Amino acid sequence: MAEKLLEIKNLKTSFRIKDDYFAAVDDVSLTVNKNEVLAIVGESGCGKSALAFSIMGLHTRAKMEGNISFKGENIVGISPSKLNKLRGKNMGMIFQDPLTALNPLMEIGDQIGEALLLHNKELSKTQRKEKVIKLLNKVGIPRPEYVYEQFPHELSGGMRQRVVIATAIANEPELLIADEPTTALDVTIQSQILDLIKDLKEDMDSGIVLITHDLGVVAEMADRVAVMYAGQIVEIADVTTLFEEPLHPYTRSLFNSVPNAKEAQDRLHVIQGIVPSLQNLPRIGCRFAPRMPWIDGEAHEEHPEMHEVKPGHYVRCSCYKHFHFPEESKEEEHHGVS
Amino acid sequence: MEANSANVELQSKTVTKTPSGFSVVWREIVRDKLALLSLIFLVGISAFVYGTAIVLDQEEIVKVDLFAIYEAPGEEYILGTDYGGRDIFGQLIIGTRNSLSIAILVTVMTGFIGVVFGLVAGFFGGHIDNIMMRVLDFFNVLPFMMIVIVFVAIVPKYSVWTFSLIMTAFLWMGIARLIRSRALQEKELDYIHAAKTLGTSNIKIIFKHVLPNISSLVIVTMTLNLAANIGLESGLSFLGFGFPESTPSLGTLLSYATNPQTLEYRWWIWVPASVMILLLMLAVNNVGTALRRATDARQRRG
Numbered sequence A: 001m002a003e004k005l006l007e008i009k010n011l012k013t014s015f016r017i018k019d020d021y022f023a024a025v026d027d028v029s030l031t032v033n034k035n036e037v038l039a040i041v042g043e044s045g046c047g048k049s050a051l052a053f054s055i056m057g058l059h060t061r062a063k064m065e066g067n068i069s070f071k072g073e074n075i076v077g078i079s080p081s082k083l084n085k086l087r088g089k090n091m092g093m094i095f096q097d098p099l100t101a102l103n104p105l106m107e108i109g110d111q112i113g114e115a116l117l118l119h120n121k122e123l124s125k126t127q128r129k130e131k132v133i134k135l136l137n138k139v140g141i142p143r144p145e146y147v148y149e150q151f152p153h154e155l156s157g158g159m160r161q162r163v164v165i166a167t168a169i170a171n172e173p174e175l176l177i178a179d180e181p182t183t184a185l186d187v188t189i190q191s192q193i194l195d196l197i198k199d200l201k202e203d204m205d206s207g208i209v210l211i212t213h214d215l216g217v218v219a220e221m222a223d224r225v226a227v228m229y230a231g232q233i234v235e236i237a238d239v240t241t242l243f244e245e246p247l248h249p250y251t252r253s254l255f256n257s258v259p260n261a262k263e264a265q266d267r268l269h270v271i272q273g274i275v276p277s278l279q280n281l282p283r284i285g286c287r288f289a290p291r292m293p294w295i296d297g298e299a300h301e302e303h304p305e306m307h308e309v310k311p312g313h314y315v316r317c318s319c320y321k322h323f324h325f326p327e328e329s330k331e332e333e334h335h336g337v338s
Numbered sequence B: 001m002e003a004n005s006a007n008v009e010l011q012s013k014t015v016t017k018t019p020s021g022f023s024v025v026w027r028e029i030v031r032d033k034l035a036l037l038s039l040i041f042l043v044g045i046s047a048f049v050y051g052t053a054i055v056l057d058q059e060e061i062v063k064v065d066l067f068a069i070y071e072a073p074g075e076e077y078i079l080g081t082d083y084g085g086r087d088i089f090g091q092l093i094i095g096t097r098n099s100l101s102i103a104i105l106v107t108v109m110t111g112f113i114g115v116v117f118g119l120v121a122g123f124f125g126g127h128i129d130n131i132m133m134r135v136l137d138f139f140n141v142l143p144f145m146m147i148v149i150v151f152v153a154i155v156p157k158y159s160v161w162t163f164s165l166i167m168t169a170f171l172w173m174g175i176a177r178l179i180r181s182r183a184l185q186e187k188e189l190d191y192i193h194a195a196k197t198l199g200t201s202n203i204k205i206i207f208k209h210v211l212p213n214i215s216s217l218v219i220v221t222m223t224l225n226l227a228a229n230i231g232l233e234s235g236l237s238f239l240g241f242g243f244p245e246s247t248p249s250l251g252t253l254l255s256y257a258t259n260p261q262t263l264e265y266r267w268w269i270w271v272p273a274s275v276m277i278l279l280l281m282l283a284v285n286n287v288g289t290a291l292r293r294a295t296d297a298r299q300r301r302g
């Protein structure tokens, strides 16, 4: 039985916009086990980063309801000092844009050293430097002694992302959240960074939350996948099940918008439009309904719940049963950008 | 092995360092001849007034000498004397030193309060920010001039220090507001979030990450404030609320010009002080604008 690392139950994170609260993360429940990659996919603006920030306790102005437990202990609303004991030591995060995720005025060595300085106080200065050099080596940075004294602007994007990763894994966290770690990078660099993250998982036995909108990345990296739409998880399953039998109309539409499924689109219903902004989401009823105009009004559920269709395979809403695709076209290979 | 290390050497040399903060500033000042001249002038004047003030005997200079009233510039008194027979040149030196000291003290103290206040309000935001901004608004609506004048009238003998403290109490809000708005922007950047994910405490983030990244704004603002603060004491003295005569200042010299006789016939009393104030303010301002250009890549000259 896999060991539970992170368990989120009915998490709701709302932002205050003009005296009203809008939920960017709504009723999200999921678990991450040790030595497992959980991918979270969804269009841009669907709340992936908001979810990651909620887990790391980075929202300062948001209202958070529900429960996030890390190794059995609730971490929602705990004091900053308690949270700071976990962050950087037990959990780490990799950001999307390596250009902005490093302090422009701090030497690389000091940035990575900061995590060690905070959680590994018994290390002497020279030991710390040794450890930082080791980390730089581990993430594949050539000439680490030299890079140690460089500033972020002297490094390329790929190198900077390696530094960001080195910082996040300095204390070998059990949980690593990677928020679109390769989106800002060239294709060739992307696969190197992904390989690196994969190696880390095997090395450290960590649980990894990998946020992406790239189904190719999902296919390559994930053990389980959660599909997110407008702040909610609409389907969650292990990666093979999800790719072979996607149930929720949104999941299917994600696969259909993969470029090589182009002709399939002519025969299927195409989901149009984009994720509505927080203020424009329907406040009652299913958040997805406005984008499925061809479904009968009665077929929609008022508050679609998660249903477990098979062990470990959850779908929001039962009306996928009413939702019939003209004919099951064999899903082709899924890679490329959604 | 050796070839390898040589190779590393070579590579490390070919990586061009983009100019660091200080060298950019220096280059900008050298390129701007006026700023360079201003800087040299400021350094020279400061060295001179603070240097000679050590050897000058202030008691001697402010001593009334009835046999030397209103002497025109000449051999004995380079810049003549005032109505009490006191050496203008000596007063000019001590006055410049006092005005500079006030300006520097007020700038440093307002800078310190403003930066800490602005950083805390901007970084924490929310209720803390709301409360702090109400406090700031309160200071803003206080009738500054009136309170200073009352204070000057009731405190019998005030010095450069007390004067600077009163001024500071009313002049820290501008920089606090500016720093707050920058801190509000800065705290949303990913590197601040990244520092949080490492478990860095808020106080450490404020002073180790946010402050260094807005330091150029702090330096530029403080330099421009310094220019404004040089005229501060003079303005009040001119209105008759300046230092007692035992403490010579540029403002006291300037206020002699309120006497029409002095204004018309005894230029040596007030002209040097006026020119000094003007030059100091212009010079600091020039350096300040060069600094601002240096910190803003779009305005940089080269």
Ligand SMILES: Nc1ncnc2c1ncn2[C@@H]1O[C@H](COP(=O)(O)OP(=O)(O)O)[C@@H](O)[C@H]1O
Pocket (backbone or CB within 6 Å): A015, A016, A024, A042, A043, A044, A045, A046, A047, A048, A049, A050, A051, A277, A278
């Ligand atoms: N601090 C915030 N205040 C208000 N709205 C926010 C805030 N952060 C994110 N949002 C909104 O929440 C939604 C989800 O954003 P985000 O999590 O960044 O999406 P993703 O990472 O999936 O692209 C967006 O509509 C965004 O505008």
Ligand code: SF4
Pocket (backbone or CB within 6 Å): A249, A286, A287, A288, A289, A290, A292, A295, A299, A300, A301, A302, A304, A316, A317, A318, A319, A320, A323
């Ligand atoms: S209620 Fe069900 S069928 Fe209707 S839009 Fe939502 S998910 Fe689709």
Ligand SMILES: [Mg+2]
Pocket (backbone or CB within 6 Å): A048, A049, A050, A096, A179, A180
């Ligand atoms: Mg995002």
